[in-house]
Amino acid sequence: MVPFPPLHHTPALFIAFAMTCGGLLPFFNPQFSISGLGFPSPIYTSKPAQSIMALCSGRTTAIGLAIGTLYYQGNFVAIDTILMCLCWVGLVDGLVLWREG
Numbered sequence: 001m002v003p004f005p006p007l008h009h010t011p012a013l014f015i016a017f018a019m020t021c022g023g024l025l026p027f028f029n030p031q032f033s034i035s036g037l038g039f040p041s042p043i044y045t046s047k048p049a050q051s052i053m054a055l056c057s058g059r060t061t062a063i064g065l066a067i068g069t070l071y072y073q074g075n076f077v078a079i080d081t082i083l084m085c086l087c088w089v090g091l092v093d094g095l096v097l098w099r100e101g
């Protein structure tokens with residue numbers, strides 16, 4: 001039987017799973033993904049914005065796969081580095097949404 005991972009590994013595993021699987025949603029339904037972020041209607045109905053959102057889904061999925069792979073390899077320092085970089089991504093996303101109203 002495979003041992004259950006320690007409880008303090010839960011955030012990294014959750015983020016890896018959420019980014020890998022959740023990152024695929026914009027590829028299939030970019031309009032829903034953009035509206036879920038809180039952007040106004042003119043933005044999420046825009047075809048160029050939907051194309052950019054679909055492109056970003058590849059980046060998000062790749063980061064989730066990288067975290068999962070690094071966890072499998074036991075490289076926890078690299079996972080921490082990626083998670084700290086994602087804090088910056090979150091701040092930038094929040095700033096953009098705040099500026100858009």
